[in-house]
Amino acid sequence: MKRAFKVLLGVVAFLALAGGLDLLFPLPPTPRYSPIVLAADGSVLHAYxxxxxxxxxxxxxxxxxxxxxxxxxxxxxxxxxxxxxxxxxxxxxxxxxxxxxxxxxxxxxxxxxxxxxxxxxxxxxxxxxxxxxxxxxxxxxxxxxxxxxxxxxxxxxxxxxxxxxxxxxxxxxxxxxxxxxxxxxxxxxxxxxxxxxxxxxxxxxxxxxxxxxxxxxxxxxxxxxxxxxxxxxxEPLDVQRHPAPTLAPHLSRRLVRQFPGQAIIRSSLQRSKQARAEDLTLGYVRRLRELGISQAAVLVVNNRTRQVEAYVGSADFRDFGSQGQNDGVVAVRSPGSTLKPFLYALAMDRGLVTPKLLLPDVPTNFQGYRPENFDKRCNGEVTLERALAYSLNIPAVRVLNQLGVPAFTDKLRQAGFRNITRNRARLGLSSILGGCGASLEELTNLYVTLAEGGQYSPLQFTSPPGPLPFKEEELGASSRTKSSGSPSLKERGPGGEAQLISPAAAFLTTDILAQLTRPDLPLGAASSMRLPKVAWKTGTSYGRRDAWSIGYNRQYTIGVWVGNFSGQGSPALTGADVATPLLFDLFNALAYNSPNNWFTPPAALDFRLVCAESGRVPGENCPDQVIDYFLPGVSNGQRCQHQREVLVAADGSSAYCRACAPAAGYRRELFPNLLPEVAAFKEAQGIPYRRLPPHNPQCQRVSGGAERAPTITSPTPNTEYVLNRHEQQQLLLSCTTGNEVRQVHWYVNDRFLRTAAATERVFFRPAPGPLKVSCADDHGRNTDVLVTVTELE
Missing domain, CATH: 1.10.3810.10 (Biosynthetic peptidoglycan transglycosylase-like)
Structure with missing residues (x-):
């Protein structure tokens, strides 16, 4: 017992001595290490x-x-x-x-x-x-x-x-x-x-x-x-001092800033893929310099793990003349048309559209916003799959108008689009054509979401178990440095996993994006043996300042941005011409051993016959039918009405409504049931179509009601027009009407101006001040708009 007491006393004395020693001589501060960023395999990518x-x-x-x-x-x-x-x-x-x-x-x-x-x-x-x-x-x-x-x-x-x-x-x-x-x-x-x-x-x-x-x-x-x-x-000894490793400079800098004081950070990058992506990007941009294009950025993501396996922020980090230290992966730019696939997928989930549904592609005024297609041409009516494959702007704006901008931007916010969150109140229909800001990181993950059946999850920039924390081998418990309190890179954005779109809508979108019959396929690519099996979408911002191409297969998603950090545009800067070739090179180099399997239709999809003239469920007058995918219980089941039955005089000179039809001497005929803007487009372009005869002039009843009144497409309501007094500037008057209308009558401030054909464009020089423009058709239906005209010296 005495011996045990002596041992215990000795231990207490020893601990007291050790504690006193620590009090008098505190442990030295933690050594300050060089931050190093590792690849997923533990090799050193970058050191500082x-x-x-x-x-x-x-x-x-x-x-x-x-x-x-x-x-x-x-x-x-x-x-x-x-x-x-x-x-x-x-x-x-x-x-x-x-x-x-x-x-x-x-x-x-x-x-x-x-x-x-x-x-x-x-x-x-x-x-x-x-x-x-x-x-x-x-x-x-x-x-x-x-x-x-x-x-x-x-x-x-x-x-x-x-x-x-x-x-x-x-x-x-x-x-x-x-x-x-x-x-x-x-x-x-x-x-x-x-x-x-x-x-x-x-x-x-x-x-x-x-x-x-x-x-x-x-x-x-x-x-x-x-x-x-x-x-x-x-073993010989022929060595010299080498520079420190400098792979992945942009992500390395980003991670070091994210985890200040951390000695070792294990990234998700694959060393071989990172080195190859950097080499391909640098070599490709060197060939573009003569076109006035100096930069590119690349992101390679493993779809299953969401880990970023290659991250190229610029073509050359050391190129100060071209602002190479800027990070093109996180830079907010105009996304061009890259958001269209996501929009159509959302519209499919709302039951608004299916791949074979025909959408109007004609000049349209959406409450003052008049989009144009990239080639300045219109096609009349196109299927949704063609509208997406050919990246047509007008059908996309029409679908967004039908879906609603808030519904679209809310989904983008859930997908981690930070600029959408900040500017949601100011976004309108132009957001689908690049009117909102987005980064390559956000856009690439949006396409990973499509590849993963609509399931969103934040990108992973570090490998499990993530950046290595300080352990007990560090000196001085009081001086240990913890990782930054700011959110980690993988957690940026407003949350974790979310099902943004259904697997069925994701598959249908992928099926369209994998088609090769499309204008954004680079020249000669279709005949190339090195064309990868991918679904992809291009985008070009206004002024040709940004070129995008983002593609995916089952295993990888690769995002490419090409442009200038200065924001300077170039005539050659389009997604198809300068971004997609690099995208294909990257797929062939980095994903050449990807499994040869492709996406399969989910069980929630089914087929149905639709009218070839409208893409809707066939009605009574739909002899030509095609097969289309649809979402049972979701897709619109409205029956086709692309033709309507009209009572026509025996000589075909006039049409009758039910109120004025005679007891005999007429026949029933089918006529195209076109939207007024589509009819006006065909008329203006000289496209032949079977036009309805004029209504019976003896009819005492105005048919159609106010809902078929002319729609004034110019001038835009509640708009100020500024005209130069010394130039011969005029104001355009135009409208769309039902196809039974032959003539319209224009009035300015309730005074008659002139009569014109329904599709005619009328020009006149207004006086400055408030202006009321009225349009009445030959059926007595009338529409007014109010504008203001200002005259400059």
Missing amino acids: LNPTQKWRMKTELREITPVLRKAILEKEDRWFRWHFGVNPVALVQAAARNLFGTGRTTGASTITMQVARLLEPKERTFGNKLLEMLRATQLELHYSKDEILQLYLNLVPYGGNMEGVKSAALLYFQQTPDYLSLAQTVTLAIIPNRPRGLVLGKNNAAVLQERNRWLKRFGEAGLFPKEEVADALL
Whole structure:
């Protein structure tokens, strides 16, 4: 009992002594390491100088190989595992040698004492030596032997601003310590004692001689097999200092800023894919410079894991003339037409459209907004799949108008579009044509969502388990640095997973985007053997400032942006001409071994027959029918009415309504039931179609009601028009009417102006001031708009 009490008393006294030592002599601050960004396989992608402008890359415990451990301990401190920071036997031996002048003068420093000295460099005096021994004992109390050895290998000098075995391994041998040969490991083990005399790249001959001397000593001591030592002795030493790794500079900078003070950050990038993507992008942009195009950005995402496997923020990070340090992956630009697939998928889920549904593609005034197609042409009516494959603007705006801008932008907000969230109140119909801002990161993940059946999830920029936190091997618990309190890159955006669109709508959209009969297929690509199997969409912003091409297969999604960071446009800058070729090159280079499987229709989809003239469920007068996909219980089941029955006089001169039809002498005929704007387009373009005869002039009843009154397409209601007094500027009057209308009558401020054909464009010079423009058709239906005219000197 007394012995146990004495032991307990001793332990308490020891702990009190240790606590007092910590109080009087706090542990040194944490070493300030060089931030390094790793690839998913653990190789170093990018390294930075530490805050004191030194290369001090942190060596992880797993990188300290048995060969390195044996060589260091044999050379520096063979009793390291047995002493408590200070080796008393070595001290006595060193004191005797120093006192009597026999043997080599030495300080008998253990590895722990060297760590204490490296942490707190001081002048070499007897008093400082005692402090060093005291600090070594303190370190032994707080850290394991492996952790102390790790600190030593992180702090040993290698000349100049290079410290630590990992820094030397990377900068001289371009490998991490765990990939070095025996000869290379011994080379790094012998330099720290003579960092100025044994400088790799300058004194290779001296280093080689010293290396071989130690190799022989290790062999004689039986530390390594004789065969391995013999091979190591034959290994040449022809090394020089290399630059630090600089792959993925944009993402590396982004991660280092995201996790300040963190020594090691493990990214999601695949080293080979990153290097290949950088090389392809740089070579491609060099060929575009003569066209006035200087930059590009690329993002490669693994669809299943959502991990970013390649991240190219610019063609050349070091190209200051072209602002190469800007990050094109996060830059907010006009997305052009790249949002159209998402819009159509949402409209399918609302039951508004199906692939074969015909949409008007004619000049249309949407409450003052008049979109135009990229080629300035209209096609009359087109199927939805053609509208998407040919990236037509007018049908897209029509569908967005029907869906509603808030419904569309709310989905984009859920998909992590930060600029949408900030500017949602100001967005209108132009947002589908690039009127909203988006980044390559946001757009690429939107297409990953399509590839994953409509399931959204944030992109992952770090590999599991993510950036490595500081562990117990770091000095000073109070000085440990935690990762930044700001949200991690993978968490940016308003949430986690969400089902944004149905798998059925995602499949239908993908099926359209995989078609090759389309104008944005690069010239010669269709006949190329290297054309990848992908679904893709291009986009070109207003003024040809941004070219986009984003594509995907089952395994990968790749986003490409091409342009100038200055915002300068170029006549050649279109998604099809300059972005898609790079997209195809990337797919062929990075995803050549992707599985050859393709997307399959989900069970929720079904087929039905639809009228070829409208894309709707066939009605009574639909002899031509085609097969179309639809979503049962969701897709619109309205029956086709592309033709209507009309009562026509026997000689075909006039048509009758039910009120004025005679008892006999007429026949029933079918006429196209066109929208007024489609009829007006056909009339203006001279496109033949079967037009309804004029209504019976003897009819006393106005047919059609107010809902069929003319629609004034110019001037735009509630708009101010500014005319120059010295120029012959005029105001355009135009309208759309039902196809039974032959003439319209124009009035200005309730005064008759003139009569014109229903499709005629009328010009006149108005007086300044408020203006009321009225249009009445030959059936007595009337429409008014109010505008203001201002005249400039």
